[in-house]
Amino acid sequence: MSTTVTESTHFDPISYEGLLTFDSRTTTVLTVNNRYARRIVSDLSSLLGVSRQVVALPAILPWSSWVRQMSDQRAFAPEANMPSYVLDHFGAGLVWKQAIEHVERDAPLLDVQSAVRLAIEADRLMDEWALSVPTLHETPDYQRFRAWRERYRALLMDLGAEDANLAFEGVCEAFESGRLPCAGQIVLAGFSEISPRMARLLDCLVAAGCHIYRLKNDRVPAQNRTRVLAGDAIEEWEAAVRWAHERLRHSPEQRVAIVNPNLEQDAVLAHRLLARTLQEPGESAPLAFNIAVARPLMEWPLVRAAIHWLDVIGAVLRDRAVSPSVAGAALLAGGCAAHAQEAGKRAALDAVWRRNRVVNISLPEFSQYLADVTPVLHESWVATMNVCTQAPHRQGAVAWAQTIREWLTTLGFPGVETLDSDTFQSLEAFDRVLTQFARQVALLGSIGVTEAIAILRRLLRETLFQPQRDPTSRLDVLGLLEAEGGHWDALWVMGLTDNVLPAAPRPNPLIPAAVLKAAQAPRATPERELQWAQGIFEDLVCCAPDVVVSHALHEGESELRPSPFIAGWPMQSIVSSAQAEAVEFASDAAIEMEVLIDNQGPALLPQERIRGGVQVLDDHARNPLWAFVKYRLHARQLTDYAEPGESNARGIFLHGVMERVWRHLQSQDKLHESVEQGRVSAIVHLCADEAAQLALSDYSERLRQLEVARACAVVEKWLDVEQKRPPFSVYELERRHVWQYKHLELGMQIDRIDQLADGRWLVIDYKSGNGSVDPRSSWTRSRPVDLQLPLYAALLQQAYAQSKDETVAALVLAKLHARGNETRGLSDIDCFPGVAAVEKWTWPEATGKTWEQVLVDWRRAISMLADEFISGVADNRVWSEQDLQYCDVKPFLRRFEGGL
Incomplete structure (x- = not known):
């Protein structure tokens, strides 16, 4: 067939009234999409309702559905040569994937699924637009696609299967050979253009005696046209939603619509604004509205739960x-x-x-x-x-x-x-997907559960689902294509910038651009996009007597320009959401604002006890409200799931190694003895293996071996440092202590306490991270933080106030890391490199403090913090922004409010 039809005006027009005079048994109405089919049914029902007639309606269905029906009917035709399987879109994708992976087996693609999507689109374009690629125009991408397509067709032949493209060809051949009967009349609705393949099939129908009509849609352009400018997309949405609310509030019988070309991206914002704005006072639910966005079925709650x-x-x-x-x-x-x-x-x-x-x-x-x-x-x-x-x-x-x-x-x-x-509808769709999954049996063969x-x-991610429209809804929110052919009392079309209507061309890269341009295929050229945009805009303007168009002036830092189709429309200023609220507030009677001071919570009751760690006081020192929310209200951030290899597990493991090593060695003398005998490495490895069995049980064998080797190297380097210290013996390892103060019972676990030659104690806290371990800025504050070692030292100093031998002489933070070990802290003796004497630090209250004065000041500061917490102090105050780096209740602190 050489006939090519490019416009539906080639066929005789027929009105809705004329359509009702046709015999419904021999008439079929074919629409551009399913929504258009439902719209025609609704329009015909309304027309019959006015005249109170009862008439059988003809079959009304989308073109694609009708083609599938005709393909199925081929099986009942004489001499039918039907395939064993008919692949759906998902099944075709599986075969395309096999074909591409086979062709590219020597140089696998990084993203096969993207290649599959492009190949399916290119395959459809080749057949739909009867494309032929001369050798002169062939590109490397097209040559790869041709190889994929040949392999794909070969796989289909091996399977005895056909896809939608081949099924269409089979339908054309069946009509051409007379093996398929045709209806008496076919009425086309909503088609602005007709592709060569569609034209071929229509020509076959005409040759077989079928009469083709086009449904006449006498649409009148809008009489009232307004153009609105908004600052950004959010302001534009707010204005459109307020406009719809006002229309529905003053005229509840009206039907209005908001059209947005980017509705899929803005669906969540639209739903939030509509639910908030359409909520009438005294009503439990907002006015009904319909957002025409199909989401992947996988995103629906119960379907996601099933997976x-x-x-x-x-x-x-x-x-x-x-x-x-x-x-x-x-x-x-x-x-x-x-x-x-x-x-x-x-x-x-x-x-x-x-x-x-x-x-x-x-x-x-x-x-x-x-x-x-x-x-x-x-x-x-x-x-x-x-x-x-x-x-x-x-x-x-x-x-x-x-x-x-x-x-x-x-x-x-x-x-x-x-x-x-x-x-309920989503679960029905889920069951249909399970049935669709079962139909892939020929392609998948025998597979495992994973x-x-x-x-x-x-399959659930690729299956789009949208519930049926709420019949009580008077407000529709749609995309450009969904709005085509609609009828409303008023319409607002958003987002009409010059990069949306017309949009930039997006030709399929697998087909040479010259071939697409010559065929005027969709999305191929700027001229083609302009032609399509012109048609869709003219249709939108005829959808309602009152039409408002709008666009944002900015998107981030980019300046936006209006679409050329609306540049000449009269403009109207926009009232922002904040201005509208201000006007509404000003119209109300003056109300005295109530001010609540919330920096003081209730004190702990006599019988109340707060049990936890030193972190209670540490959080209170950083921000009193943080501690109140976390330990009095018991609110905290939900942490992420643990992952194998995370630093927390490594730290626990390294602490376990150090504990076992010193339980074995017990003193510096035995360390020296083990070094002389060459047994240190064996001891460390033995201890590391024991600790790994507990702390790294979830690790793979290889990862566990790597962590053990790393820990052994770190510990052996640390023991070199321990050998050079003044003599000591290990007094305590990983012992838990509890500080009881009024209503507080705070536990702390000290990694290690050494007893020195003079009887005093040196307290060590291991740090396995790579951050700074210098406590100077934390311990010299009037409200000290990182309190575990200062609290322990202050308690011991108080407990043994009369003894000079049984007191703490040094507080040491020891960083154990593969990049290098480090020690920092405060001491009254010479013990580790990097551990400073008291007089070397600058203190906020005074200089020249003694060790005993530091411990007394710490004890007073800690008591002050404890008393504040017990009395319910909840000031939202921060002394250093760094203090909130690991805060897990930040939303409660309202840091976005000025002055905090």
Whole structure:
């Protein structure tokens, strides 16, 4: 066929009234998309409602759906040569992936999925627009694509399968050969242009005796046109939402719409502003609205919960263990037995794993956790595990789909007794995806549970889902394409800048640009984009009698310009959200503002006890409100999940090595003796292996070996430093002490205490990080921080005030690190390099302090901090911004408010 139709005006027009006179049994209305089909049904129903007629409507469906129906009907035609399988879009993607990986096996691509998407689009363009690439125009990218396409077609032939492109060709051939009957009349609706392939099929229908019409849509351009400028996108959204609210408040019977070309990116912002603005006083819910954005099915809560539980099941079947991040995601998502009743307990269990830095959970441990915390879920989990053990390790997609349904049902999915409409529809869509997954059986063959879950997850991510429109909604929020052909009483079109309408061309890089340009394929050239933009804008202007267009003046630091289609429209100033609120506030009667001073909380009751670590006072010294929120209100940031190899585990391991080494050596004399006998390295390695078995049990064998080797090197270098000190013996190792003061019981664990030759003590605190360990700025403040060593020294000084022998002589912070060991601190003796004498430091109150005076001042400062905390002092005050570097309650401190 050489006939090429480029415009739908080639066909005879017919009105809605004329359409109703056709025999519905021999008439089919084909639309550009599904939304247009629903719109025609609605318009015809309204037309019949006015005349109170009852008429059977013809079949109204999208063009793509009709082509699929015709393809299925080929199977019933005589001499049908049908394939064994018809691939959907996902299945075709799997075959394309195999084809590309085979062709590029000698030089694998970094991003195969992107190549698959481009190849599918290029394949469709080649057929849809009847593209032919002369040898002169071939590019390296096209040559790679041609090789991929040849391999793809070969794989389809081997499978006995066809995709949507080949199915379309089969439909054309069936009509050309007369093997498919055609309807008496076909009415096209919403098509602004017709591609060569579509034109070929329509020509086949005409040749077979079918009459083609186009649905006439007598649309009148808007009479009232207004252009609005906004400062940025948020201000533009606020203005559009306020406009819609005002229209609906004054005319509840109207139907209005907001159109945004970037609705997918702005959907969350739009939903938040609409829910807040459309909330009428005294109403429990905002006015109904509809946002026409399809999200990946994977993002819907209960569908996501199902996948998270499948991840847990897959992990325990594969490894007999699960990571806290995987298990925690499932617990938080719910969708299981006791979904609502045990939600708080599941969240608490997840928080425990995070707080305790759990790296891995074995299957028995996970089951015991559930039994202790969530008994109802535990019962379902045990039943699910019993079912899981009966499943084969490998099976086909059909069997896996049934197995997954059985697992989830046994677990209690979806866990919610009463489902709202959107949730119910999402679960129906999830079940359809499981059926679609089962249809891939010919492509996937026999697969394991991990691969089955991964493929199902990918399918859910690629499947877009949008619930049915709320029939009570009077406000629609749509994208450009969704708004095409619509009818409203008023319309606001946002974001019309010169880089949106018309947009920049985006030709497919796998097809030579010259070929795309010659065919005038979509997105190929600036002229083609301008033509499309002109058509879509003219349609939008006819969607309502009142049309407002707008654009932002700035996006970040970039200046934006209006689309050329709206540059000549009359402008109107915009009232910002802040100005609108100010006007509303000014119209109200003057209200005296209430001022609350919240720097003083209630004091601890006589029977109350605060138990914890020295960190209670440390946080209070840095910011009293921080300590009040954390230890009185018990609020704190939810920490991330622990990961193997994180610095916290390394620090615990290194502390364990040092403890074991000095339990073995006990004194400097024995250290010297071991050095002379050449046994130090063996002792250190033995201690490191013992500590690794406990602290690094979740590490792989190779990673554990590396950490042990690193720790041995660090410790042996540190022992070289220990040999050069004045004589000492080890007095205590990793002993826990408790400081009791009024309502406080604060524990501290001192890494090591040495007893010197004169009977005094030297306190050591190990630091395994690579940061600075110099405590000068922390200990010389009027409100000292990093208090563990100062508190311990002050307590001992008070306890042994009458003895000069049993007192602390030095406080040492020892950094143990592969990049180099370091010691810092404060002392009354010469002990370690880098540990300063008291007189070397500058103190805020006075100079020339003695060691005893420093300890007394620390004791007074610590008592002052404790008394403040007990009395409920909660000042939101910061003495140094660095103090909040590790604050875990920053939102409570309101640091964004001026003056804090």
